[in-house]
Amino acid sequence: MPDRPPDGIADRIAQRALARRADQYADEVRALLDAARAVMRRLGTTARPRVADIVTAAGLSNEAFYRHFRSKDALVAAIMEDGAERLCGYIAHQMAKEPTARGKVRRWAEGVLLQATDPDTAETTLAVMWNAQSVGEGFLAGPPTIAGLLADLLRAPYTELGSTTPDLDAALAAHAVVGRLADHLWRRTPPTGADVEHITRFCLRTVTPEGA
Incomplete structure (x- = not known):
């Protein structure tokens, strides 16, 4: 099957959408890392945080968490x-x-x-x-x-x-x-x-x- 020929405007729009998605995902990962670190600091060595604690602190959802971490x-x-x-x-x-x-x-x-x-x-x-x-x-x-x-x-x-x-x-x-x-x-x-x-x-x- 031959390669799809370049489609200028379609490709540019798709690339912009991918860039926005990449920025969004990077922001989500950073929020989860920072939130988890903060929750761990608060709990110290007495208890381990739950995923629910982390996503709540990050202002995100379970879906966002498992999008980036298994x-x-x-x-x-x-x-x-x-x-x-x-x-x-x-x-x-x-x-x-x-x-x-x-x-x-x-x-x-x-x-x-x-x-x-x-x-x-x-x-x-x-x-x-x-x-x-x-x-x-x-x-x-x-x-x-x-x-x-x-x-x-x-x-x-x-x-x-x-x-x-x-x-x-x-x-x-x-x-x-x-x-x-x-x-x-x-x-x-x-x-x-x-x-x-x-x-x-x-x-x-x-x-x-x-x-x-």
């Missing part, structure tokens, strides 16, 4: 991925302000631990972590894993600092620091300036001799 577990996984991308974007922006590799590593450590320093951010992150455990995708699991994405940011400065295995060194440092972050969040003990300094030195010792 289950609540899929939404929780999307929230984890969304949070990881936001965090990595923020940290990358902060690292870009530093001219040296050591400065970038320091900014990286500060950015990761900041998640446990601000009370609102800490409670939200803890609530999302707790909900994620129910779907087998905890804070250190993925995909994509938060530690894996954070390790990507360390690869270039570690290479500049002389690491011969920057991928492995960055992965080990990221998992260690994310694990420490999780400890702070679960214990509700924000890291001090001394904690940040110690962790920064740890990250640097991974690829540089002590005192270098």
Whole structure:
């Protein structure tokens, strides 16, 4: 069967309709992500939100929810991925302000631990972590894993600092620091300036001799 010949006006109208639908769907997904995060923050680690709670908070319907997510577990996984991308974007922006590799590593450590320093951010992150455990995708699991994405940011400065295995060194440092972050969040003990300094030195010792 031959291909349909181009139909200028019909194709343009159809494309405009598809673009409007795409914008609508993107708005729905963002509303569901933000609403779910807010409901999780309100419930904390005492109860898990229902789909009904989430769609009510988002001002949407069950139909809209299941148009984008096959289950609540899929939404929780999307929230984890969304949070990881936001965090990595923020940290990358902060690292870009530093001219040296050591400065970038320091900014990286500060950015990761900041998640446990601000009370609102800490409670939200803890609530999302707790909900994620129910779907087998905890804070250190993925995909994509938060530690894996954070390790990507360390690869270039570690290479500049002389690491011969920057991928492995960055992965080990990221998992260690994310694990420490999780400890702070679960214990509700924000890291001090001394904690940040110690962790920064740890990250640097991974690829540089002590005192270098």
